[in-house]
Amino acid sequence: MNNEIKNREDRGRVEVSAEECKGCGLCIEACPPHVLELSERLNGHGYHPAAYLGSGCTGCGICFYTCPEPGALTVFTLQAT
Amino acid sequence: MYVKTYQRAKSFFGEFERKPGDHLTTHYCPGCGHGNLHKYIAEAIDDLGLQDRTIFVNPVGCSVFAYYYMDVGNIQVPHGRAPAAATAIKRAHPDSLVISYQGDGDLAAIGGNEILHAANRGENITVFFINNAIYGMTGGQMAPTTLLGQKTITSPFGRATEREGFPLRVSELLATLEGPTYIERVGLFDNKSRMKARKAVRKALRNQVEGRGFSLVEILSPCPTGWGLTPTESCEWMQEKMVKQFPLGVIKDESASREGWNRYRQVVPAEKLPEILDLTKESTEQFTPTDVPGCYRNPSIKIAGFGGQGLLFLGKLLAEAGMRHAYNVSWIPSYGPEMRGGTANCQVNISTEPIGSPLVSRPSVLIALNRPSLDKFEPEVASGGLIIYDSSLIDRAPERGDVEVIALPATKLADEAGSARAANMVALGAYLGRTNLLDQTGVFKILEKMTKSEDQMAINRRAFDAGARFAMF
Numbered sequence: 001m002n003n004e005i006k007n008r009e010d011r012g013r014v015e016v017s018a019e020e021c022k023g024c025g026l027c028i029e030a031c032p033p034h035v036l037e038l039s040e041r042l043n044g045h046g047y048h049p050a051a052y053l054g055s056g057c058t059g060c061g062i063c064f065y066t067c068p069e070p071g072a073l074t075v076f077t078l079q080a081t
Numbered sequence: 082m083y084v085k086t087y088q089r090a091k092s093f094f095g096e097f098e099r100k101p102g103d104h105l106t107t108h109y110c111p112g113c114g115h116g117n118l119h120k121y122i123a124e125a126i127d128d129l130g131l132q133d134r135t136i137f138v139n140p141v142g143c144s145v146f147a148y149y150y151m152d153v154g155n156i157q158v159p160h161g162r163a164p165a166a167a168t169a170i171k172r173a174h175p176d177s178l179v180i181s182y183q184g185d186g187d188l189a190a191i192g193g194n195e196i197l198h199a200a201n202r203g204e205n206i207t208v209f210f211i212n213n214a215i216y217g218m219t220g221g222q223m224a225p226t227t228l229l230g231q232k233t234i235t236s237p238f239g240r241a242t243e244r245e246g247f248p249l250r251v252s253e254l255l256a257t258l259e260g261p262t263y264i265e266r267v268g269l270f271d272n273k274s275r276m277k278a279r280k281a282v283r284k285a286l287r288n289q290v291e292g293r294g295f296s297l298v299e300i301l302s303p304c305p306t307g308w309g310l311t312p313t314e315s316c317e318w319m320q321e322k323m324v325k326q327f328p329l330g331v332i333k334d335e336s337a338s339r340e341g342w343n344r345y346r347q348v349v350p351a352e353k354l355p356e357i358l359d360l361t362k363e364s365t366e367q368f369t370p371t372d373v374p375g376c377y378r379n380p381s382i383k384i385a386g387f388g389g390q391g392l393l394f395l396g397k398l399l400a401e402a403g404m405r406h407a408y409n410v411s412w413i414p415s416y417g418p419e420m421r422g423g424t425a426n427c428q429v430n431i432s433t434e435p436i437g438s439p440l441v442s443r444p445s446v447l448i449a450l451n452r453p454s455l456d457k458f459e460p461e462v463a464s465g466g467l468i469i470y471d472s473s474l475i476d477r478a479p480e481r482g483d484v485e486v487i488a489l490p491a492t493k494l495a496d497e498a499g500s501a502r503a504a505n506m507v508a509l510g511a512y513l514g515r516t517n518l519l520d521q522t523g524v525f526k527i528l529e530k531m532t533k534s535e536d537q538m539a540i541n542r543r544a545f546d547a548g549a550r551f552a553m554f
Contacts, residue, residue, distance in 0.1 A: 007271050019106045024112035024312040030272050045103070046358075047111070062272050064087035065279060068116025069106055070123070070150065071089035081082045 005077065012059020012075040014052045020072035023047035027063040036063060089121035092152055097288040099149040106147055111479065112312025114269040115144050118209060121282040122180065123151065128283070129290060135178040136170050138163045140192075142184035142219045144211065161192020164199035164450055165315045167206045178289060181208045185226040186216045189251050196255070200295055207285045208297040210251065213304035214323060216491035225249040228326050233307075252299045256333040262294035264333045268301040268324060270316040276328075276415050284336070293339040301327055339366035344402075364530060368523030370406045376465065377516035379433060381441040384508075385426035385458055386450030386471075388416055391505035395448070396427035398509065398531065402524045403431035418521025431518065448508050450491065469511055469552075471504060487511055487552050494547040503544035510548025521549075 014036070021043065022060035027050050028036045035056040038048045050073075067073045083419040086101040096104040109115045126135050135153035139145055149156035154177070159503045160165040160263035167181040188196050188210050199206065215233055216222040223236040226248050230239040256264050263285060268277035278300055287297035301323050303315035310318055334505075355361050382399065384392045400412035401532075408431045416425035428441035444462045449455040455477070462468055464483045472478075473493040479486050489511045513519055525542065532538045 012086075019103075021195070022106065022111035026312050026316070029313055029316075030275075032272075036529060045106075045284070061087040062276075062312060065120070065275050066272070068109060068111075068113055068120070069512070070093045070116065070120055071105060074085055074089070075087035076083035077086040079082050079084050 001027060008034050010055055010057050010059075011076060011078050012057040013078075015074045015076070016050050016064060017072050017074070018043045018049040018051075019045070020069050021049035022069065022072075023049055024068065025050075026066050026068070030066040031063050032060060033058055043072060090120065090127050092123035092126040092135070093119075093150055094152045097149050099146055109143060109152055110263065110304075110306045112129060112303055112315060113143070114213065114300065115147075115211060117269050117275065117278070118182075118282070118300055118489075119147065119150055121279045122182075122209065122286075124279075125283045125286050126153065126178070129178070129286060131178045131290070134176060135180065136174070136420075138167045138170070138179065138181045140181075140183045140187045141218075142187050142211075142216075144182055144184060145218070145503060147182060148510065161187050161190070162195055163187070163192065164195040164204070164206070164208065167208075168199055168202070168204045171204060171206050175205075178286065179206045180286075181206055183208065183210055184217070185210070185212045185214065185224045185251075186219075186222075189225040189249050191341075196251070196297075197258075199224070200255045200297065201258045201260040203262065203294045205289055205292060205294050206296075207289045208295075209282070209285070210297055210299040211302045212251075212299055212327065213307065214248075214300045215304055217304045217307045217308040221304075226251075226327075228322055231322075233532065236414045252297065252332050255297060260295055261297060262301070262332055262339045263288055263296040263331075263336050265297075265331045266299040266301065266327060266329050268319060268329055270301070270319040270324075274329065288336050292341055293336050296336075299327070299456075301329070353456060358396065362530075364526070366405065366526065368402075368406050368520045368525075371517050371520050373518055375465070377518055379492075380429075380431055380444040380446045380516075380518065381444050381463075382429040382431070383426055383441050383444035383458055383461070384429070384448040384450075384456030385424070388425040390450050390504075391502065392425055392448075392450065393427045394531070395505040395509055396429045398524070398528060399429050399431065399519075401531075402519045402527050405523060405527065406519055408432060409434065409436050424451075426454065426458075443486045446512070448512065449475065449502060450508065452477070455479065467512075467515070469508055469515075471508070475483045487515060489551060491548065494551065495544045498538035498543035498547050500544075503540050506541045506544035507548035507551075510545035510550075511552035514549030515552040515554070521545075 033056045035053045039051040043049045061075050064075050096437045110303040137151045137155050139147045139157040140163050163181040167179045171179040214226045223233040227240050265281045266280045268274035281298045285298045288296040305312045305315045400410040401430040411430045414427045445463050445466040447462050447468045452475045467485045469487045471491040472488040473490040490505040494507045
């Protein structure tokens with residue numbers, strides 16, 4: 001892989017509020033670059049919450065519109081400074 | 082630099098008070114489509130900048146608690162009645178954004194009538210119709226939208242046409258009407274369908290803001306709990322089964338040609354109302370209040386007898402006259418379907434104080450013109466009250482010892498005055514003669530307006546005078 005592309009900053013970032021996630025798994029199916037997974041750990045309600053793999057997010061927002069919870073997912077996008 | 086691009090909408094409350102110990106999540110099950118639709122609506126309200134002008138009509142069903150989440154104006158309505166309530170709200174507040182949010186049990190079953198007529202009237206409201214083919218909140222019973230073969234707890238063998246009929250396609254049904262502007266069916270089962278749903282939500286709301294009329298978006302929505310499937314299996318089931326019965330797409334769209342669709346906004350200048358309502362002949366002359374002995378002030382009056390004896394007329398006359406003497410008044414009738422011959426009564430309050438309820442359950446005055454009325458209402462009369470009864474028709478005297486009684490031969494005196502049907506006027510004369518509640522000249526002026534002929538008025542006067550003479554101390 002071209003080193004230049006590999007090191008380029010991701011276009012987006014996703015933040016999961018673990019206590020707001022019900023572990024339905026829909027975002028994991030929906031994510032185009034497949035950068036979400038269900039966490040091994042349990043949250044306070046006994047669900048395995050979604051978790052971001054840490055890289056590869058494109059900031060497309062599809063997971064946000066797939067998630068039924070109002071605030072479980074927040075998607076950030078990279079803006080030119 | 083990373084910036085928040087997709088985040089919790091401002092039209093949601095910062096904290097949800099629904100669940101103790103958890104003020105962040107909704108009460109919906111994992112994978113339920115209600116949350117998605119809430120998000121699309123809240124985001125659209127944010128983007129329209131109309132949070133302070135939105136009124137969300139909460140239905141019965143799982144989404145009954147939407148008011149815990151949507152930080153907008155909220156009202157919760159009886160099962161299926163959201164379109165009727167939304168109609169009233171929109172008409173009373175034309176500048177508000179009114180959202181009727183309903184499930185398939187609510188909209189398609191019990192509320193079938195309401196949605197049909199709201200759509201047919203082309204009300205300028207937005208309806209979101211969550212269709213998950215089942216009654217979710219009550220535990221998974223069959224709905225009008227349940228698919229053929231689908232097992233629910235009330236269709237345990239699977240829905241069969243021979244037993245349960247066919248799934249109802251509400252959107253197609255409503256699209257046959259001329260009233261609706263925009264009807265689209267969308268789904269919540271994959272990325273593409275969710276984005277289309279989001280777009281349809283925005284269009285349906287914008288249509289209302291732009292005054293384009295009735296918009297309805299039907300949203301096929303997963304109910305993993307009710308269906309007994311995982312959230313991902315639910316999406317597959319929708320794609321494979323549900324979409325076949327409920328095809329997606331725009332079913333009707335006349336948005337472009339429906340500008341200014343506010344047909345009901347008819348502004349009538351207040352000064353024209355009397356003419357329109359044919360009230361110009363009514364007099365508003367005021368009369369000076371009389372000197373009423375303390376025990377007769379502020380009466381609650383019950384007038385009872387056969388239909389046709391003029392009881393309701395007598396009550397109206399008293400109320401009208403009371404009003405013209407600057408009293409607060411109320412009048413309500415209670416009668417059967419018969420115009421003549423049935424039993425009837427009316428209840429009148431005349432008071433210097435504001436009247437809280439027009440009902441008279443403890444009358445201070447009972448005017449009884451037949452025996453059943455005396456039998457029925459004598460026990461209700463307040464202690465120290467007044468009973469006037471028609472002694473020419475009623476063969477017993479009141480038994481109460483703690484009330485004032487006038488045994489008035491009303492029908493006989495009326496007959497002598499020219500017509501037995503003027504017994505109500507005899508009773509009026511007796512009542513006012515005894516109590517001096519109202520100015521007699523004023524009452525006659527009002528009575529003249531309400532009486533058809535001079536001859537009749539002459540009889541009324543004689544009957545009134547006979548009653549007054551009889552009852553005066």
